[in-house]
Amino acid sequence: MGKRADVNRHLRGPGFSTPVGDPRDARGLYAAMRRFIEYRATIGNTESGLYGLERYIRDFIVWADARAVMHPEHVTQAVLERYQRWLHHYRKKVGSPLSVSSRRSKITPLKSFFKWLTKTGQIPANPASEIELPRAIRRLPRHVLTVAEVERVLAQADTATPIGLRDRAMMEVLYATGMRRMEIARLEVGDIDQERAVVLIREGKGRKDRLLPLGERALHWVRHYLDTARPQLTWNQFDVTLFLGAEGKALSPLWLSTVISRYVEKAQLGKHGGCHLFRHTMATQMLEGGADIRFIQAMLGHAELSTTQIYAQVAIRQLQLVHASTHPGAHRRPRSAPTEAEGANPQPDQQNALQALWDGLDDENDDEQD
Numbered sequence: 001m002g003k004r005a006d007v008n009r010h011l012r013g014p015g016f017s018t019p020v021g022d023p024r025d026a027r028g029l030y031a032a033m034r035r036f037i038e039y040r041a042t043i044g045n046t047e048s049g050l051y052g053l054e055r056y057i058r059d060f061i062v063w064a065d066a067r068a069v070m071h072p073e074h075v076t077q078a079v080l081e082r083y084q085r086w087l088h089h090y091r092k093k094v095g096s097p098l099s100v101s102s103r104r105s106k107i108t109p110l111k112s113f114f115k116w117l118t119k120t121g122q123i124p125a126n127p128a129s130e131i132e133l134p135r136a137i138r139r140l141p142r143h144v145l146t147v148a149e150v151e152r153v154l155a156q157a158d159t160a161t162p163i164g165l166r167d168r169a170m171m172e173v174l175y176a177t178g179m180r181r182m183e184i185a186r187l188e189v190g191d192i193d194q195e196r197a198v199v200l201i202r203e204g205k206g207r208k209d210r211l212l213p214l215g216e217r218a219l220h221w222v223r224h225y226l227d228t229a230r231p232q233l234t235w236n237q238f239d240v241t242l243f244l245g246a247e248g249k250a251l252s253p254l255w256l257s258t259v260i261s262r263y264v265e266k267a268q269l270g271k272h273g274g275c276h277l278f279r280h281t282m283a284t285q286m287l288e289g290g291a292d293i294r295f296i297q298a299m300l301g302h303a304e305l306s307t308t309q310i311y312a313q314v315a316i317r318q319l320q321l322v323h324a325s326t327h328p329g330a331h332r333r334p335r336s337a338p339t340e341a342e343g344a345n346p347q348p349d350q351q352n353a354l355q356a357l358w359d360g361l362d363d364e365n366d367d368e369q370d
Contacts (some may be wrong), residue, residue, distance in 0.1 A: 007027045012284075014118075014249065015317065016054055016055075016058065020058045020061045020062050020065065021061045021064075021065045021070060022065075022070060025071075025072055026089040027072075028070050028071055029060075029061045029064060029065075029069075029070060029071065029072060029075075030061055031256065032072050032113075032117060032122065033054065033057045033058070033061065033113065034217075036053075036057070036113050036116055036117070037050055037053060037054050038178075039116065040053060040252050045328045048182065052105070052109065053112070053113075053154060055110045056105060056106045056108075056110070057108040057110065057113055057231050059106060060083060060110055062084065062105070063083060064079070064083075065329050067079075070285065072114070072117050072122060072123045073123050073124070075114065075123075075127050076127050077127045077128075077129065077130055077131065080110065080127055080131050081131070084103070084107065084131070084134075087106060087107075088103065088134075095356050100134045100135070104133050104134055105135045105232055107131065107133055107134070108133065108325060110128055110131075111128040111131060113128075114126050114127055114128040114129075115128065115129070130248060138341035143271040143272055143273045143277055143280075144277075144279075144280050144281050144284045145269070145271065145277065145281045147285065147328045147329075149267070149269050149271070150175060150278075150281060150328075150329065151268070152267045152269065153263050153264055153267045154171055154172065154173065154175070154263075155267075156170060156263045156266045156267055157171065159224075161230040162228070162230075162233055163227035163233075163246060165221075165225050165228060165229040165230075166222065166225055166229050166233065166243055166244070167259060167260075168221055169221040169229075169243070170184060170243055170256070170260075171216075171227035171246055171263065171278065172218040172221040172222070172329070173187075173199070173214070173218050173221075173222065173282065173332050174260070174275055174278035174279070174282075175218070175278050175282055175329050176213075176214055176217070176218035176282070176323075176329055176330065177199060177212045177213075177214065177218070177282065177299065178278065178279045178283055178299050178300055179199075179201060179212065179279070179301075180275070180276075180279065180301075181253040181256045181257055181274070181275035181276070182253045183201050184243065184256065184275070185243070185250065185251050185252065185253045185256055186202070186203075186250075187199070187201075187241070187242040187243065188240040188241060188242055189226070189240050189241075189242050189244065190240060191220075192214070192222055192226075193239070193244065194219065194222075194223065195217065195274065197211060197214050197216060197219050197320070198211050198213055198214060198320070199211070199212050199214050201301065202214075208301060210298070210301050212299060212319070213319055213323040213324070213330075215323060215324065215327060215330035215331065216330070216331055217329055217330065217331055219330070219334045222242075225243075230242075230244060233245070233246065233248055234248050235247075235248040236248060244248065253275075256274070256275055257274030257275050257276075258274065259274075260273075260274040260275050260277070260278070261273060261274040261277075264277060279300070282299070282327070283296050283299070283300060284325075285329075286299070286322075286323070286326045287326075288359065289325070289326030289327065289328065290325070290326050291322050291323075291326040292322075295318075295319055295322045295323075299319070299323070332342055
């Protein structure tokens with residue numbers, strides 16, 4: 001009953017109150033999309049995942065309807081290739097083209113949609129089976145922060161105010177853990193285990209839980225925020241959200257990126273980015289500090305980093321040792337020299353390891369566009 005209610009709540013959600021195509025046609029693309037979204041909801045897709053699926057399938061339906069393609073069986077490989085070309089030549093209001101990542105995001109849900117329609121016998125063949133996704137040119141990110149630059153960004157927060165102290169604690173957690181903006185926005189007070197210095201991510205991407213080391217420095221700032229700033233921000237004693245806004249309410253992921261990016265701009269580094277910038281930076285600095293990619297994979301919550309690499313589960317204690325020895329911000333005072341933790345073997349080819357890491361980060365479909 002509860003799961004069905006969740007499905008119905010999504011399908012009538014305010015984000016998509018207006019139908020596309022012909023909603024009266026039970027055989028049309030819109031009706032087929034609604035059945036697909038309902039199916040994905042029943043198998044446990046997250047609300048944000050369902051939103052992304054529907055958002056991009058709706059875009060295609062609008063495009064197809066304008067070209068008199070109204071039923072799933074009318075969608076051929078040629079139609080989808082034409083849509084790909086249209087996306088390639090499309091220009092935004094500012095005149096810039098869609099990025100490769102954006103075009104991939106718009107095509108990937110269609111591949112899943114038509115695969116499901118074929119599997120369930122609603123169409124005779126899958127028109128998207130041979131559609132290739134646009135290939136991104138892999139480049140090292142321009143905006144990864146150095147250790148000194150991280151310190152400069154962190155120092156921009158005015159810790160004499162409740163909001164500034166909250167922001168410093170948030171940035172310290174982002175830097176220490178590399179968690180996604182969605183994940184830090186959903187943290188609860190009880191997710192912080194102060195005795196063990198770890199944080200629990202509940203139902204991250206793919207509904208997977210994971211336990212991450214905080215490090216003594218991030219834990220220090222979280223404690224300071226809990227003791228000093230949060231009591232001044234909260235107005236509802238029953239609200240367990242960890243990081244609160246000025247009105248005592250939970251922060252939205254989009255707003256989080258805006259706030260963090262302002263601190264980066266304020267530091268005048270000539271670099272740009274929000275929450276994902278700290279995610280990239282954490283992964284880079286740990287890898288350069290000697291951490292094996294499998295430990296960074298565990299920190300990031302990646303299902304995989306490449307199709308040729310299979311990793312075992314990483315115990316939290318071992319992950320804490322690797323984090324403490326390879327993350328520059330793990331300790332309140334800088335280390336004189338890093339020590340090698342058990343299992344933290346440096347990569348034989350650091351450049352290839354970095355490239356594999358970027359591939360994994362770039363392939364995330366979190367809609368985190370800072």
